[in-house]
Amino acid sequence: MAWTKNVLRVNLEAGTCTSEPLNLQWAQDYLGQRGLATKYFVSETDPKVDPFSPKNKLLFVTGPLTGTMAATGGRYSVITKGPLTGAIACSNSGGYFGAELKFAGWDLVIFEGASPKPVYLSITDGQAELLDAAHLWGKTVWETEEIIKKQHQDPQIRVASIGRAGENKVLYAGIVNDLHRAAGRSGVGAVMGSKNLKAVAVRGTRTDAYRLADPEAFFATTEAGKKVLAANGVTGQGLPTYGTQVLMNVINELGALPTRNHRDVQFEGAMAIGGEAMHEKRPTDGKANLVTNGACFGCTIACGRISRMDPGHFSVKDKPQYHGASGGVEYEAAWALGAANGVSDLEALTYANFLCNEDGFDPISFGATVGAAMELYDLGILTREQIGFELPFGSTEGMVKLAELTAKGEGFGKEIGLGSKRLCAKYGRPELSMTVKGQEFPAYDGRGLQGMGLAYATSNRGACHLRGYMVSPEVLGIPVKMEPQATEGKPAMLKAFQDLTAVVDSSGLCLFTTFAWGLSDIQPQIQAACEGDWSEERLLLVGERIWNMEREYNLAAGLTCKDDNLPPRLMKEAAKTGPQKGAVSKLDIMLPEYYQVRGWTKEGVPTADTRKRLGV
Amino acid sequence: MKISLKLFASLAVHLPAQVRSTHRVELELAPGVTVLEVIQGQGIPPGQCAIVLVDGVWVAQGERATRVLSDGEVLAIWPPVAGG
Numbered sequence: 115m116a117w118t119k120n121v122l123r124v125n126l127e128a129g130t131c132t133s134e135p136l137n138l139q140w141a142q143d144y145l146g147q148r149g150l151a152t153k154y155f156v157s158e159t160d161p162k163v164d165p166f167s168p169k170n171k172l173l174f175v176t177g178p179l180t181g182t183m184a185a186t187g188g189r190y191s192v193i194t195k196g197p198l199t200g201a202i203a204c205s206n207s208g209g210y211f212g213a214e215l216k217f218a219g220w221d222l223v224i225f226e227g228a229s230p231k232p233v234y235l236s237i238t239d240g241q242a243e244l245l246d247a248a249h250l251w252g253k254t255v256w257e258t259e260e261i262i263k264k265q266h267q268d269p270q271i272r273v274a275s276i277g278r279a280g281e282n283k284v285l286y287a288g289i290v291n292d293l294h295r296a297a298g299r300s301g302v303g304a305v306m307g308s309k310n311l312k313a314v315a316v317r318g319t320r321t322d323a324y325r326l327a328d329p330e331a332f333f334a335t336t337e338a339g340k341k342v343l344a345a346n347g348v349t350g351q352g353l354p355t356y357g358t359q360v361l362m363n364v365i366n367e368l369g370a371l372p373t374r375n376h377r378d379v380q381f382e383g384a385m386a387i388g389g390e391a392m393h394e395k396r397p398t399d400g401k402a403n404l405v406t407n408g409a410c411f412g413c414t415i416a417c418g419r420i421s422r423m424d425p426g427h428f429s430v431k432d433k434p435q436y437h438g439a440s441g442g443v444e445y446e447a448a449w450a451l452g453a454a455n456g457v458s459d460l461e462a463l464t465y466a467n468f469l470c471n472e473d474g475f476d477p478i479s480f481g482a483t484v485g486a487a488m489e490l491y492d493l494g495i496l497t498r499e500q501i502g503f504e505l506p507f508g509s510t511e512g513m514v515k516l517a518e519l520t521a522k523g524e525g526f527g528k529e530i531g532l533g534s535k536r537l538c539a540k541y542g543r544p545e546l547s548m549t550v551k552g553q554e555f556p557a558y559d560g561r562g563l564q565g566m567g568l569a570y571a572t573s574n575r576g577a578c579h580l581r582g583y584m585v586s587p588e589v590l591g592i593p594v595k596m597e598p599q600a601t602e603g604k605p606a607m608l609k610a611f612q613d614l615t616a617v618v619d620s621s622g623l624c625l626f627t628t629f630a631w632g633l634s635d636i637q638p639q640i641q642a643a644c645e646g647d648w649s650e651e652r653l654l655l656v657g658e659r660i661w662n663m664e665r666e667y668n669l670a671a672g673l674t675c676k677d678d679n680l681p682p683r684l685m686k687e688a689a690k691t692g693p694q695k696g697a698v699s700k701l702d703i704m705l706p707e708y709y710q711v712r713g714w715t716k717e718g719v720p721t722a723d724t725r726k727r728l729g730v
Numbered sequence: 731m732k733i734s735l736k737l738f739a740s741l742a743v744h745l746p747a748q749v750r751s752t753h754r755v756e757l758e759l760a761p762g763v764t765v766l767e768v769i770q771g772q773g774i775p776p777g778q779c780a781i782v783l784v785d786g787v788w789v790a791q792g793e794r795a796t797r798v799l800s801d802g803e804v805l806a807i808w809p810p811v812a813g814g
Contacts, residue, residue, distance in 0.1 A: 347780060347810025356739050358813030363738050363753070367786050367806050385753065390738060394751055445813040583814055590781065590812050595790060629812045693786030 116178035116643035117141050118219045118324050121154075122242055124235060126309050127168065127227030131235070131242040136221050142646055143729065145653075147177035148204050149620035149660040151193040151222055155202075156663060158224075161670035165197035165301070166283065166308040168228035174215065174274070174314060175223075177622025178644050181216030181411070182326070184336045185343055186624035188213045188411025196300035197308075198285045198479065198533055199552040199576040201668045205288065205302045206580070206619055207274075208410030209295030214272035217318025225309060234262070234275070234313040239320050247312040254278065254472045255290040262315045275313035276303040277473030282523035283307055284531035286479035286554075294441025294471040295410065300553060300575050303474050332642035339627075339635050340414050346630035348590075353417040353626065354407050358445035361557070361585075362388030362453075368589060368598065369692025370562025372555065373453045374507045375485040376548045376681075379559050379689040383458025387448050391460055398424050403460055405439045415626055419444060421464050429465040429514050436468055443467045443477075446579070449557030450481025451517075455488055456508035466517040473521035479533055482554035484516050486534035486546055487526075495541050501526045545682050551576035551673065560684045560701075562694040563588045565596065565604040568704045571678045572608070574664040580625060582611040592629060601700050605708035613657035620660060659728040662712075662720050666730055675718035678705060731801035733757050735768065738808045744774045759799065766794040768805060781808040 119136045137154075144150045151173040163170045172194045179187040190212030196203030215223070218239050225235075232247035250258050255277040263269050274291035280303035287303030288296040297303075326332045343349040352360060365371045366384035373381040385391065392404040401422070408418030421442025423430055430436040443451070443463050447470070451463040470477040490496040491505040498504050502525050505512040519527025529537055534554055538547035548555050553576025560567025565584030573581040587596040587607060596603065614633060618625050621640055628636075633650050641648045668677075684699045709716060713724035720730065736754045737745050749755050757768070765784065769776055782789045783806045789797050799805065 347778075348812045352739065352809060352811035353813075356811060360739050360808070360811040361813035363736075363806075364781060364808060364811065367736070367783055367804075369786050390742065390753060579814060585814065586812070591788075592812070595788060597788070626812075626814065693783075 116182065116324050116326055117146065118216065118221050120220050122220050122223045122237070123226065124223060124242070124244065125226050126229040126233065126244070126311060129229070129244050131244065133240070143656070144660060145178065145617065145620040145640070145656050146221065147175050147180070147189065147191045147620045147622055148193070148206070149616060149656060151175035151191060152202065152204060152660065152663060154222065154224065155193050156667045159195065161667055162672065163195055165195045165200070165305055168309070170195050170305060172225040172302070172305050172309060172311070173222060176212050176216045176221055177620055179639060180622030181213035181323070182336070182622070182643060183333065184412065184623060184639050184643070185340045185414045186410065186412055186627050187622050188413065189622050189624055190215060191619065192289055192297040192302040194302055194305045195671070196302070196575065197283070197304050198301040200671060201551050201576060201673060202574055202664045203300035203302055204575055204619070205297035205299050207289070207291055207295050207297040208413070208624060209292030210411045211272040211274045211291035211316065212622070213411040214316045214318045217320055217323050218316050219318065219320050219323045223314070225311060228308065229310040232310050232312050234311065234315060236266070237314070237316045239318060250312045251281065252278065255474050256293060256472050258313055259293060262313060266315070268317060271315050271317045273313055273315045275474070276306050278521060278523060279473045279475035279531065280304055280307035282531065284475050284520060284523070285533045286476040288474050288476050290471055290474045296471070296474070298476045299478065299578065326643050327645045328642045332639070335638040335642050339631065339639060342635055343414050343627065343630050348629040349415045349626065353415050353629070356389035357407065357417050357419045359389030359392060359419065359443065359448055361445045362448060363390065364589060365558060368562060369689060369694040370559045370598065371449065371453055372548070372557065372559045374456045375454065375489040375546065376559065376683055377489070378691065379562055379694060380692045381453040381456070383456070384453065386458045387452040387460050387463055392419065392421065392442065396424050398426055403464060404442060410624070413624065417626060423464050424461050427461040427465070429462055436465060440468055441471050446556045447477035447481070450478045451513065454481050454485035455513050457510050457513050459510045462510045462514050466514060469517045469521045475520060478556050479554040480517065480520060480530065482548055483530050483534040483537060484513055486538055486548065487516070487530060488512070489546055490538070490541055490543065495543060548681055548683070549577055550680065551677050553577045558585055559689070560680055560699045561689045561697045563598050564601055564700055564704065565608055567680055567684065567699040567701055568604060568608055568708060571680050571701055571705065572708060574661065574668060581615060582608045583615070583625070584608055584611065586611070586629070593632070598694065599697060601703050605704050605711045608708065609711050612661050613654050616657035616660040617653045620656070655728070659730060662724065662728050662730045665720065669719060678718060731759055731761055733759060733799050733802070734804045735772065736804060736806040737774070738806065739811055740809050741774060741778060741807055744772050763799055764795055765789055765797045765799060765805060768799065769794065769807070774807065778809045779807050780810040
């Protein structure tokens with residue numbers, strides 16, 4: 115079977131690493147990765163736990179298809195209780211770390227307690243030990259990876275670590291692996307920092323780490339899947355060439371690009387920061403921002419952006435360490451660092467994105483929080499004296515400076531590091547925080563795309579586009595076209611997307627495959643890899659079970675239906691321009707129907723029948 | 731009448747070289763021209779037109795032959811793309 119059947123339990127307080135067998139019944143009920151680790155987490159952790167308490171746990175988990183020949187089979191997830199939201203946090207990353215963990219023979223690593231001093235976990239196949247990290251504390255992600263590889267004299271070690279943002283408990287600090295892939299959202303890196311855990315370094319060389327249930331069928335079905343990805347216009351051409359960034363102009367034309375803290379829905383500078391602009395030669399040095407695309411383990415799509423900055427740009431003029439090629443902006447990051455603030459300098463966005471990678475913090479939440487700060491400044495609530503410099507909308511220098519301060523945990527960066535909910539509440543304007551459950555919106559306006567508004571409001575980890583990507587039907591026509599302003603059928607479509615996404619997130623595959631693959635493409639791959647019956651019906655039931663398990667955890671943590679909401683701006687202030695002009699969110703129409711479709715009460719609680727049907 | 735044609739991503743090659751980086755060209759057209767006629771007239775492979783918007787509103791594949799353009803409208807087209 116495709117699970118290694120091994121769980122590594124690390125007690126940070128006692129300094130012990132122990133192996134235990136995987137709960138195979140849970141693997142059958144929750145598949146792997148997001149579902150399986152969440153099952154462990156909710157079974158072992160008090161929902162009321164303070165996210166920074168040693169009693170909160172932090173789980174790194176792979177899926178059954180992680181480290182296999184399946185296209186994009188390199189994903190891992192980190193599960194904990196999120197400090198930004200107080201809800202379940204589940205953050206998914208690519209790169210090569212996940213596959214390496216699988217090759218070392220582990221499905222799951224559970225961190226318990228907190229270490230009295232900085233440590234990092236070193237795993238070499240079946241051997242795991244906690245090592246002193248005093249020399250790594252205070253270092254960036256990039257420095258940490260380099261030091262660990264040199265120290266162990268092994269360039270093939272894969273490292274997932276926190277930067278200074280995680281150490282400083284920036285509430286949206288992420289965990290970065292392979293230099294620029296990240297479990298980026300909800301503050302999983304801050305929890306890691308609270309445990310004095312600097313890094314996880316893995317070297318996996320086992321060829322017997324897992325066994326496929328039916329190797330011959332697996333090779334055939336994964337080969338067929340790769341052909342589907344290659345032949346599809348999105349996964350075969352669009353994503354490798356332009357990356358996710360190609361959406362910038364699409365969403366802007368549609369009038370659903372949140373701009374200046376959602377005051378506007380179209381950005382006059384979109385063209386300058388989109389995917390096409392990354393291909394254009396700069397007038398300053400004659401070179402394009404984009405150097406090449408990049409792929410994670412096993413990926414045949416390769417949507418990643420590798421960028422090189424103009425070395426003469428003001429932000430890096432005297433900083434040669436940023437002159438090399440590194441992880442460039444993806445769509446959500448470019449939006450948050452750009453349109454959300456009114457900043458249209460692609461080079462500055464790239465620099466801020468480098469800093470987010472280097473010190474491990476989520477560019478979406480960071481950029482959106484800067485947007486909120488700019489609005490507070492615009493209203494005269496925040497002043498130059500408080501911030502330390504001018505911060506009007508569109509201030510490239512201000513955005514860059516705040517990225518530097520947030521990375522280092524200095525000055526006003528400390529306040530930006532708390533996220534927009536706490537920032538706006540502190541200055542008496544909580545309604546200006548563009549968040550759900552405390553987490554900042556990504557790059558689609560819930561007024562312009564009604565289904566995305568519902569997706570944000572109901573996402574179990576706070577505002578997120580990757581829990582139910584209604585952009586697919588509302589913008590791209592995948593699998594069917596739905597009008598952006600329509601509400602009919604959206605709750606049922608969203609539920610289907612959320613459940614399917616939970617399956618994909620639990621498999622080890624990348625969600626981007628679903629631009630080309632349907633469940634009928636994914637199911638045979640899981641079936642051939644895993645023992646047992648993995649019919650499409652069962653997989654969707656597993657997805658629904660995972661969604662409800664997360665919901666139950668959030669309810670037990672103290673969240674209620676009142677948290678399935680959108681900021682008043684999206685409910686009352688109409689879109690000012692473009693094709694969605696005049697639109698506000700129709701969440702009040704869709705949410706009751708969504709609860710009904712989900713088999714929940716009017717208060718958003720799973721009914722006894724739903725619980726029984728799903729076995730939650 | 732005049733319309734604006736915007737071509738993005740790989741479709742930009744169908745724009746005159748001097749305006750390619752702006753992704754936009756102004757076209758002088760006879761009244762009654764449809765979306766599909768503009769697509770064909772510019773040498774854009776219809777099968778490559780995945781997202782077609784007129785003033786930001788989706789035009790389905792089956793409507794492109796009958797959707798008549800009006801003066802001042804903006805026709806924007808993308809090949810198969812996605813993000814997230």
